[in-house]
Amino acid sequence: MTALTLSTSAAPGLRADAIVIGVAKGARGPVVAPGAEAVDTAYDGKLAAVLETLGASGAEGELTKLPAPAGFKAPLVIAVGLGAEPGRDAEYEAEALRRAAGVAARALAGARKAAFALPVEDAAAVGALGEGVLLGAYSFDTYKDNGAGAGKNAKAKNGRAPLAEGVLLGGKPRDAAHKAALARATAVSEELNRARDLVNTPPNDLTPAAFAAIAQGAAKEHGLKIQVLDDKALAKDGYGGILGVGGGSAATPRLVKLSYTHADAEKHLAFVGKGITYDSGGISLKPAGHNETMKCDMSGAAAVFAAVVTAARLGLPVNVTGWLALAENMPSGTAVRPGDVLRMYSGKTVEVLNTDAEGRLVLADALWAASAEQPDAIVDVATLTGAMMLALGSRTFAVMGNDDAFRSAVHEAAEEVGEPAWPMPLPEHLRKGMDSPTADIANMGERMGGGLVAGLFLREFVGEGITWAHLDIAGPAFNEGGAFGYTPKGGTGSAVRTLVRLAELTAEGDLG
Known part of the structure; x- marks a missing residue:
């Protein structure tokens, strides 16, 4: 993990591999952003013109390298685009900095130390920059050989290691608000990166039992309570949905309850995560080309796990319970079949x-278990439907719920932390499509609006009177394209920051 510190040092005298500055897109060309004054002065105030000559415009995501001025102890200056220059008296938005x-x-990547001379207006900017550095520096190289013949089981890194140390210039090490912002950014980023690691881990190593063991280790480390139900306990208690999905695999399912409590807490949040450690589709086998990334189908459980641990690390005065519904969906002689009827933990038949x-089957059992504790609100997170990817694309997740005000609050929290989201409805007329002549409900309904149908199914398993929201993160959970911003290729850790922010707002009494 990249080490991150605050410093009031001036850029010229800092020993580092590079100095990072910001450049914005102004009305008449690139504009050097605040924080880079010392660098601009060393270029006789002509840094913007030099950057423009090199083709820089200040557009978001743009990166320009140039030699450091004479007298600098760092050999390189990296100018990174911030997007449009904010208006007079306005500050750069947190997401632009991130x-x-x-x-x-x-x-x-591969650098020993870098100094970030980007705009630091306040503690919020410190937090945004800290998250950007720590999340951007992420890499997953666990399974790559180091080139020295270490063998197929080697866990050495291959290629360039992540940035070792980042220094935020303009940050005040002795300022309580700045220190708190950096500590929060570190905790959130470290746990989000752990969620990314889980998503990226091959399914032969991340079975439901292995995931549960990782949760047990984290619980011990951070003082959390944990309960793990194995297949025998699930059968005894009647968790028909989780058992049905996991019945076709030799890797038996688990339901993990991870609990963080605080002595001063007045509210209780429950987070429920879909944890399909590999999804073949079961007997309804996925077509060729759709199986290769299905290790990511546990991204919801990874997000829930990371959020609960983060709440503990931050010491938030709110009780947070995470439910990880873990199973592997495989075809075999013991797999559930189309036409089978499952009796769920709630007693309903499907x-x-x-x-x-x-996914909706394992979530249904976990939602009912979470409801039994009568939390103030439940939020479930799942890579649930391809339909939602068709609706919102690969970078935006959907928010549904049984309470419009709460749905809006979740959406606003997501946007606040830089996670694109969009509120979606639960049209009542789509419920009829799940009527079954055999059972209480079917797990499929109309094809059109399939993501909304899935949300309606889940609503059936939320306890009466409990406020609930559903996040369908099928699009942004796994990035199959190139890296961008602070988002890597592969597992992204989608929804972790939204859940953490919801816990913070609840602790502050600001979440209705």
Whole structure:
């Protein structure tokens, strides 16, 4: 993990591999952003003109390298685009800072130390820049050989290691607000990166039992309570949804309850995560080309796990319970079949029409278990439907719920922390499509609006009177394209920051 510190040092005298500055897109060309004054002075106030000559415009994500001026102890200056210059008396938005820092951190892979002379107006900017550096510097190289013949089981790193140390210039090490912002950014980023690691881990190593063991280790480390139900306990208690989905795999399912409590807490949040450690589709086998990334189908459980641990690390005065519904969906002689009827933990029966609509089955059991504790609100997170990817693309997740005000609050929290989200409805007329002649409900309904149908199914398993929201992160959970901003290729850790922010707002009494 990249080490991150605050410093009031001037850029010229700092020993580092590079100095990172910001450049914005102004009305008449690139504009050097605040924080880079010393660098601009060393270029006789002509740094913007030099950058423009090199083709820089200040556009978001743009990166320009140039030699450091004479007298600097760092050999390189990296100018990173911040996007449009803010208006008079306005500050750069947190997300612009976060993305710029992430772009630079990715470009600095292999560097020992880098100084970030980007705009630091207040503690919020410190937090945004800290997250950008720590999230942008992420890499997952656990399974790569080091080139020295270490063998197929080697866990050495290959290629350039992440940036080792980042220094935020303009940050005040002795300022309580700045220190707190950096500590928060570190905790959030470290746990989000752990969620990314989980998503990126191959399914032969991250079975439900292995995931549960990782949660047990984290619980011991951070003083959390944990309960793990294995297949025998699940059968005894009647968790028909989780058992049905996991019945086709030799890797038996688990339900993990991870609890953080605080003596001063007045509210209780429950987070429920879909944890399909590999999804073949079961008997309703996925077509060729759709299986290769299905290790990511546990991204919701990874987000929930990371959020609970982060709440503990931050010491938030709110009780947070995470439910990880873990199973592997495989075809075999013991797998659930289309036409089978499962009796869920709630007592309701579900006719399984498609075994690839499995996420809603494990979530249904976990939602009912979470409801039994009567939390103030439940939020579930899942890579649930391809339909939502068609609706919102690969970078935006959907927010549904049984309370419009709460749905709006969740959406606002997501946007606040830089996670694109969009509120979606739960149209009542789509519920009829899940009527079954055999069971209480079917796990499939109308094809059109399939993501909304899935949300309606989940609503059936939320306890009466409990406020609930559903996040369908199928699009942004796994980045199959190139890295951008602070987002790497592969697992992204989508929804972690939204859940953490919801916990903070609840602790502050600001979440209705």
